[in-house]
Amino acid sequence: MVEYFKSDQLFDADELDSKKIKALDDDTRLEIMKLLSREPGYPSEVAENLSVSKQKAYYHFQKLEEAGLLQELRSENVSGGQATYYSPTADGYILDLGNTGRPFHLPERKGPVIDFLHPLVEEGELNGSIVVGSPDQHGPDQVRARDGHLAGEAALKLGKYTDTDEELVRLDTEIVRDDHFDQNFLLIGGVLTNTLTKKFNEAFPAKFSGQEFPYREISTPESTYTEDNIGLVAKARHPDKLGKTLFLVAGVRNAGTLAAVRAFKNLETLIQGYEGGEFYKVVRGLDLDGDGEIDDFEVVE
Incomplete structure (x- = not known):
């Protein structure tokens, strides 16, 4: 599709x-x-x-x-x-003939999704970075992230609301190397693979709570989840920079992160009733067509 x-x-x-x-x-x-x-x-x-x-x-x-x-x-x-x-x-x-298309930009969008994404999306521009874990061994646990392709899916979603020629996705190692933590972030992947998620984990209203490697546990004010296909979409204020905001799209394991990305791509439905401030939704990935891959989601909290 x-x-x-x-x-x-x-x-x-x-x-x-x-x-x-x-x-x-x-x-x-x-x-x-x-x-x-x-x-x-x-x-x-x-x-x-x-x-x-x-x-x-x-x-x-x-x-x-x-x-x-x-x-x-x-x-x-x-x-x-x-x-x-x-x-x-x-x-x-x-019928895709494999030709190169013409570049184009969408006009600025307005509405509930824009309000939710503010200030990451502001006046039709991406005002921050989408950050995914590096595919190379890195961080205190020396792991390799496998979420890079999911960052592309999230970027495509944001592309509906932005008009920018700038690079949308950056690696967590780039942010650390440049010491550029004082911006709006959309973080893809959990605390094991994305060092920025680990850095800002405590800022979110729902967060990763496992204290030991491999940290496969998400806790909310209501419950704790450990299933592989559990994902989280959350929004919080930046703890170190006034006026900046953090967004988290991650899961207990890869299947959970995929479920969270599927949910993020359906923000119009996911954020119904959102009135501002912090936000979180816990989702469960579903394999509806029986091919062993997550292709849909349901909200569990």
């Missing part, structure tokens, strides 16, 4: 393969996809709207579903029978 912009809006898109292209090489199927993108429907309803036979509509639905273009949503009783509603599997579909 990739993301694309159209008319100042962000969409999730699936990449076209030969099977999908073949399935879409039919005017009726294209009309079915467009119709269902506006509102989920069932074959006999679509047949009536497109003035085709029910048998033909069922045939086209089957071909589109087999190609991975349609998915079942729900079943309902309609006119005394059972109707299965379908919708497209993505907002859109693209």
